[in-house]
Amino acid sequence: MTRVLLNGVRPYGEGEPVDVLIEGETIVEIGASPQADADEIVDGGGKVLLPGFVDLHTHLREPGREDAETVETGSMAAALGGYTAVFAMANTDPVADNAVITEHVWRRGREVGLVDVHPVGAVTVGLGGEKLAELGTMRHSAAEVRVFSDDGKCVHDPLIMRRALEYTRSFGGLVAQHAEEPRLTAGAQAHEGDNAARLGLAGWPAPAEESIVARDCLLAGHTGGSLHVCHVSTEGTAEILRWWKSREAAGQVSAEVTPHHLLLTDERLSTYDPVNKVNPPLRTDADAEALRRALADGTVDCVATDHAPHAAQDKDCEWSTAKPGMLGLQTALAIVTRTMVRSGLLDWRGVARVMSERPAEIAGLTGQGRPIAEGEPANLALVDPEAEWTVRAAELASLGQNSPFEGMRLPGRVVATLLRGQVTAHEGKVRR
Ligand SMILES: NC(=O)N[C@@H](CC(=O)O)C(=O)O
Ligand SMILES: [Zn+2]
Ligand SMILES: [Zn+2]
Numbered sequence: 540m541t542r543v544l545l546n547g548v549r550p551y552g553e554g555e556p557v558d559v560l561i562e563g564e565t566i567v568e569i570g571a572s573p574q575a576d577a578d579e580i581v582d583g584g585g586k587v588l589l590p591g592f593v594d595l596h597t598h599l600r601e602p603g604r605e606d607a608e609t610v611e612t613g614s615m616a617a618a619l620g621g622y623t624a625v626f627a628m629a630n631t632d633p634v635a636d637n638a639v640i641t642e643h644v645w646r647r648g649r650e651v652g653l654v655d656v657h658p659v660g661a662v663t664v665g666l667g668g669e670k671l672a673e674l675g676t677m678r679h680s681a682a683e684v685r686v687f688s689d690d691g692k693c694v695h696d697p698l699i700m701r702r703a704l705e706y707t708r709s710f711g712g713l714v715a716q717h718a719e720e721p722r723l724t725a726g727a728q729a730h731e732g733d734n735a736a737r738l739g740l741a742g743w744p745a746p747a748e749e750s751i752v753a754r755d756c757l758l759a760g761h762t763g764g765s766l767h768v769c770h771v772s773t774e775g776t777a778e779i780l781r782w783w784k785s786r787e788a789a790g791q792v793s794a795e796v797t798p799h800h801l802l803l804t805d806e807r808l809s810t811y812d813p814v815n816k817v818n819p820p821l822r823t824d825a826d827a828e829a830l831r832r833a834l835a836d837g838t839v840d841c842v843a844t845d846h847a848p849h850a851a852q853d854k855d856c857e858w859s860t861a862k863p864g865m866l867g868l869q870t871a872l873a874i875v876t877r878t879m880v881r882s883g884l885l886d887w888r889g890v891a892r893v894m895s896e897r898p899a900e901i902a903g904l905t906g907q908g909r910p911i912a913e914g915e916p917a918n919l920a921l922v923d924p925e926a927e928w929t930v931r932a933a934e935l936a937s938l939g940q941n942s943p944f945e946g947m948r949l950p951g952r953v954v955a956t957l958l959r960g961q962v963t964a965h966e967g968k969v970r971r
Pocket of ligand 3: 596598628690691845847
């Protein structure tokens, strides 16, 4: 069995540095270990050791748009970003609304072997919003799909949403909702507010999100199904979730926020650079601040990247025809470090909670988001909290280069990632 020694690391950024010895897939010893007989020694230098990150919301674009991303390039970006599990959204071409596609994505993930790739199944056939997909078949396929989402589109018909919550409940599944009332966002190009008005961009009003979130909380409560709210973007949504979760009969409702909604606002739109175009749109300072507070106090459960790579021709064009979406996997930890850790809103235990433990729990992954302790699976991310680096999209592993953080100097860097004891990334290089 291969033995890897992480030399002088601080689990959760707490206490004096310790040595972590990994044998095969498992952490076998934490303390002062003999270094001599390890096959590989990773020099920890007192850096922060966290459980490997889990991303509930990634777009890998395979099948169909392999010019924007593939399971392979997305897995590389994930490993470099500290991730040990990602959920690949179903809005591919063809749509992942059946077991053939979800098994293909799952198998590709296993072949690449850098990160656990869990395909998300579509809720409705072709993301059409009209007919439930064969959720049970996907659940019982080799990919064991548990998370279902029409992401990119909202399951806007309340009866379909009700049925999806009821049906997934029967096998312990989860519906992840892209909350957007389509009647309120027809033609929308930006957050509805002063900036959009000044720039002449059609508005995406906050209630388009909030009305669906409120409705879906009620439906989840009524059916006993599990609801996960994707990319929460407004202060109002945070308030609805806070109220709903304070109720005794809140049931299973969870929510995620993206790094870009924690940091960026619609002030960036004045250049009309489509790199800032995303769904839901970048909102106001007050929204971003409310989201940071909601993440800190647990109202919003976790960070999910909504990593959405696009080919150059879909982004280097005029605003209205550009596709929405931003890269996220390799910058998430740095944005969380800047917005949550440097601001004092979260300590590293808190980061472990929002980037690993909660998302693993929400998705029902048993081997991820585990404590850093002897006998536990060695899914780990080693983070240098002091390192500063400048984002260069051309240097990221993704095929698409649409990072809104281009040129930004950010704190916090992933030094190494381990998937079940295998080093998958180290010092900015992928290991295969
Ligand atoms: N976030 C985006 O702006 N785009 C996503 C879809 C989505 O997450 O809604 C995409 O697939 O490109
Ligand atoms: Zn979405
Ligand atoms: Zn998405």
